[in-house]
Amino acid sequence: MPTIRDVxxxxxVHPSTVSRVFSGKPSISQTTRQRVLAAADELGxxxxxxxxxxxxxxxxxxxxxxxxxxxxxxxxxFFPQVMQGLLEITYKYGFRVLVAGSSGHADEITQLLDxxxxxxADGIVVLSNRFDVDLISALQNQNAPFVLLGKPDPSHAGxxxxxxxxxxxxxxxxxxxxxxxxxxxAYVGGDPDVLVTKERLRGYSxxxxxxxxxxxxxxVDYGFFVEDGGRQAVRRMSxxxxxAPTAYYAANDLMAIGVMxxxxxxxxxxxxxxxxxxxxxxxxxxxxxxxxTSLFVPYSVMAARATSILIQSILAGHMPNQQVTIxxxxxxxxxxxxxxVLS
Amino acid sequence: MPTIRDVxxxxxVHPSTVSRVFSGKPSISQTTRQRVLAAADELGxxxxxxxxxxxxxxxxxxxxxxxxxxxxxxxxxFFPQVMQGLLEITYKYGFRVLVAGSSGHADEITQLLDxxxxxxADGIVVLSNRFDVDLISALQNQNAPFVLLGKPDPSHAGxxxxxxxxxxxxxxxxxxxxxxxxxxxAYVGGDPDVLVTKERLRGYSxxxxxxxxxxxxxxVDYGFFVEDGGRQAVRRMSxxxxxAPTAYYAANDLMAIGVMxxxxxxxxxxxxxxxxxxxxxxxxxxxxxxxxTSLFVPYSVMAARATSILIQSILAGHMPNQQVTIxxxxxxxxxxxxxxVLS
DNA sequence: CTGAAAGCGCTTACAG
DNA sequence: CTGAAAGCGCTTACAG
Numbered sequence: 001m002p003t004i005r006d007v008x009x010x011x012x013v014h015p016s017t018v019s020r021v022f023s024g025k026p027s028i029s030q031t032t033r034q035r036v037l038a039a040a041d042e043l044g045x046x047x048x049x050x051x052x053x054x055x056x057x058x059x060x061x062x063x064x065x066x067x068x069x070x071x072x073x074x075x076x077x078f079f080p081q082v083m084q085g086l087l088e089i090t091y092k093y094g095f096r097v098l099v100a101g102s103s104g105h106a107d108e109i110t111q112l113l114d115x116x117x118x119x120x121a122d123g124i125v126v127l128s129n130r131f132d133v134d135l136i137s138a139l140q141n142q143n144a145p146f147v148l149l150g151k152p153d154p155s156h157a158g159x160x161x162x163x164x165x166x167x168x169x170x171x172x173x174x175x176x177x178x179x180x181x182x183x184x185x186a187y188v189g190g191d192p193d194v195l196v197t198k199e200r201l202r203g204y205s206x207x208x209x210x211x212x213x214x215x216x217x218x219x220v221d222y223g224f225f226v227e228d229g230g231r232q233a234v235r236r237m238s239x240x241x242x243x244a245p246t247a248y249y250a251a252n253d254l255m256a257i258g259v260m261x262x263x264x265x266x267x268x269x270x271x272x273x274x275x276x277x278x279x280x281x282x283x284x285x286x287x288x289x290x291x292x293t294s295l296f297v298p299y300s301v302m303a304a305r306a307t308s309i310l311i312q313s314i315l316a317g318h319m320p321n322q323q324v325t326i327x328x329x330x331x332x333x334x335x336x337x338x339x340x341v342l343s
Numbered sequence: 344m345p346t347i348r349d350v351x352x353x354x355x356v357h358p359s360t361v362s363r364v365f366s367g368k369p370s371i372s373q374t375t376r377q378r379v380l381a382a383a384d385e386l387g388x389x390x391x392x393x394x395x396x397x398x399x400x401x402x403x404x405x406x407x408x409x410x411x412x413x414x415x416x417x418x419x420x421f422f423p424q425v426m427q428g429l430l431e432i433t434y435k436y437g438f439r440v441l442v443a444g445s446s447g448h449a450d451e452i453t454q455l456l457d458x459x460x461x462x463x464a465d466g467i468v469v470l471s472n473r474f475d476v477d478l479i480s481a482l483q484n485q486n487a488p489f490v491l492l493g494k495p496d497p498s499h500a501g502x503x504x505x506x507x508x509x510x511x512x513x514x515x516x517x518x519x520x521x522x523x524x525x526x527x528x529a530y531v532g533g534d535p536d537v538l539v540t541k542e543r544l545r546g547y548s549x550x551x552x553x554x555x556x557x558x559x560x561x562x563v564d565y566g567f568f569v570e571d572g573g574r575q576a577v578r579r580m581s582x583x584x585x586x587a588p589t590a591y592y593a594a595n596d597l598m599a600i601g602v603m604x605x606x607x608x609x610x611x612x613x614x615x616x617x618x619x620x621x622x623x624x625x626x627x628x629x630x631x632x633x634x635x636t637s638l639f640v641p642y643s644v645m646a647a648r649a650t651s652i653l654i655q656s657i658l659a660g661h662m663p664n665q666q667v668t669i670x671x672x673x674x675x676x677x678x679x680x681x682x683x684v685l686s
Numbered sequence: 687c688t689g690a691a692a693g694c695g696c697t698t699a700c701a702g
Numbered sequence: 703c704t705g706a707a708a709g710c711g712c713t714t715a716c717a718g
Contacts, residue, residue: 001462003695004696013704013705015695015705016697016705016706017704020697023697027703027704046457046461047461047696048462050402050696054712056697056698056710057710059393079423084411084417088444090444091446096443096444096463097441098439098442099439099441101433103434117389119344119392120392287630300417347711356688357689357690358711359688359712359714360689362714372688375687391710395712395713397711397712398713
């Protein structure tokens with residue numbers, strides 16, 4: 001591999017001059033620039049990015065950590081959509097994204113701290129945020145630029161984040177169902193320890209309360225984002241008999257499909273007998289029977305925004321501090337309608 | 344950020360000694376090791392990975408390039424499954440994966456060459472392989488370790504690759520359909536310029552030929568991996584009347600679903616009137632109506648294998664040269680059955 | 687087992 | 703506009 005010195009020798013200039021032409025410094029005469037470029041071309045020279053990084057103390061790389069151990073993660077829309085947003089923006093700025101595998105939540109933090117601590121990346125986008133471990137303080141101690149995808153817990157209210165407006169749009173979904181006449185509405189959430197699950201519950205409760213409805217505790221269940229979680233929710237709620245829900249809102253499409261299938265196996269028609277709304281507007285929703293009304297969450301846009309904020313603050317040399325809430329969008333299909341008229 | 348020198352000073356040793364304890368060299372006495380570790384701990388020292396990389400000429404990173412511009416890419420199972428395989432193995436070896444966005448196929452090559460040329464990564468896994476641009480020669484000129492996911496064209500038969508056995512397993516799918524009595528079988532492929540499409544066609548033709556069947560040219564169509572491609576294939580083939588296929592094999596599940604929907608809209612029942620088989624065994628197949636029989640292609644395993652080969656050869660200091668073919672697996676569900684008995 | 691020195695391949699403040 | 707020199711933070715062959 002030829003270095004800057006080989007090029008300098010061939011072009012008859014000092015290595016620093018070669019450096020200047022390749023790092024785009026303005027103070028180079030046209031003639032020497034051309035001489036250098038010609039020499040570099042002949043030698044097949046390409047600047048060593050690692051050496052440059054060491055010198056300028058920047059890698060033009062941002063990092064994420066993901067748990068490769070959890071298979072469902074890679075079947076879901078979240079990860080690929082996030083990658084798309086990350087890549088779109090990093091590309092625009094000439095950055096790249098460094099991905100660290102991890103064996104679970106705790107290890108994700110280890111990986112992230114290792115990457116920023118060893119200066120392998122200039123900043124990170126934090127994809128998961130479990131409040132049981134204090135990642136944020138650790139990151140702040142490292143003085144590492146980061147932005148969260150998802151809100152932090154209140155004790156870290158000052159840090160940078162981008163989140164979808166989960167409470168508000170869940171409330172809107174419930175209002176949509178209320179508007180069609182439903183009064184008994186179920187909420188099937190994901191992992192109850194994760195903030196988004198609580199935010200959705202907040203929106204759910206607010207909507208029902210505004211409508212003067214006191215939800216039964218049995219109308220709330222957690223399906224952990226798997227199909228069977230949706231089925232089990234239906235099984236449990238069916239036992240309520242007259243008080244069973246006439247509409248279900250599920251926090252992802254896979255659970256919503258589990259709900260639909262369980263209901264259909266009981267001989268119930270959707271949406272004539274029971275309505276179902278999912279989340280994420282995935283291909284699964286498009287091709288469900290009936291096509292599933294679903295709350296689209298723009299992960300790709302969120303990730304793009306987070307990446308913009310991160311890179312801009314890296315370039316400006318300060319810590320990111322913006323906080324952005326991104327709207328969602330209810331995509332209406334055929335799985336929700338008015339409740340059956342009581343005879 | 345404290346450096347090796349700060350630690351050395353605090354511990355009262357030479358920087359090279361600190362380096363030795365952090366790079367795991369054996370020749371360090373227990374007492375000085377402990378002194379160094381204590382000092383490092385107090386200062387919050389973490390070795391700078393970039394400096395280390397420059398010195399040892401290795402980054403412990405492998406790279407991929409993906410086109411962020413093509414949305415469908417991130418809705419498909421290929422990318423996330425590949426990432427899972429990559430991360431599983433890189434994690435195991437203490438490597439990470441650097442992802443470069445790109446604006447299209449040609450740019451993917453630019454990105455890859457830039458990364459290896461600038462020594463940002465030790466090697467690459469090549470995810471896409473368009474024979475219209477000679478990526479492989481370029482990579483070989485750079486002396487960059489790489490392994491292809493997918494076979495190269497014959498002029499580069501010597502390089503390292505991992506591929507699924509597309510021809511063989513497509514042949515098996517067709518044999519499965521022949522075995523149930525089908526004689527008019529359609530093949531709906533992806534991009535006809537891509538090798539896998541040709542390989543599948545080869546398997547398709549071989550199976551029919553073995554059965555003594557001369558397929559109509561009209562039974563072969565290309566749906567470019569989108570639902571509407573499947574629908575259009577049905578539209579065109581329906582015009583054949585008596586000679587229309589009684590079974591379709593589609594090269595991904597989305598096209599297969601397009602095929603099913605188009606057929607169902609014509610009032611045909613699946614599988615009573617027409618059989619359909621998809622590819623990838625995605626969630627879409629599981630939840631289709633009827634559930635879709637689908638050829639599972641283990642992208643995650645393929646990527647893991649490619650990554651193993653790559654990293655092992657990087658560590659051993661030679662170019663990768665293994666060639667591996669990975670079996671697929673036909674997952675039988677309800678969308679394929681015997682053809683209708685002619686009255 | 688440990689130190690002193692040279693080197694990895696760039697960048698940039700300082701002169702001229 | 704260009705050169706000479708020091709520096710980024712490690713590693714390692716060479717002595718002892």
